[in-house]
Amino acid sequence: DVKVTQSSRYLVKRTGEKVFLECVQDMDHENMFWYRQDPGLGLRLIYFSYDVKMKEKGDIPEGYSVSREKKERFSLILESASTNQTSMYLCASSLTPPEQYFGPGTRLTVT
């Protein structure tokens, strides 16, 4: 079975803090994604990566950056957390052609 793991299930941070969300997949997938999920808005793509050290902006990249130094690991960074970044963050990975697999999610609260 494909396994996508995220470093934390729940996280509480203060406004202005730098936040790191880690995602690891064990299936040698080329593509990795970060989404945020908000009620009524569905899943919105923040960033994705086709390969190591490659990254592409999604629909809502503002306030976020990413890092992919190894194929299995994709990190999402909130440079200076704000309250409007309180959300559920979902990591996913896929091969090409795509069958996307999600991690369990990190519920981030910024106070």
Add this chain to the structure above:
Amino acid sequence: GENVEQHPSTLSVQEGDSAVIKCTYSDSASNYFPWYKQELGKGPQLIIDIRSNVGEKKDQRIAVTLNKTAKHFSLHITETQPEDSAVYFCAASTGNQFYFGTGTSLTVIP
């Protein structure tokens, strides 16, 4: 970019009845259409998918249909069970990017 609309947003059915969730998409270049089930506190799980060269696909009680001309696809769940209660998302993909519907909260009443 692609725009995916999903209806209804909530759906309640009696156990044993069928449930149908519908999605439309805007980009004719989309060629892969997965459906995900998300249970409370968990990430979405792929339950079935269909590619643009296929009109229908079935896996036990779950089926998906695709009408490329009309740009819509549907999820059909037959003989619903309480464990089918969850949020279901459709998505459309042109390759490496995925565009999601806003989700349908399905409740199966025992």
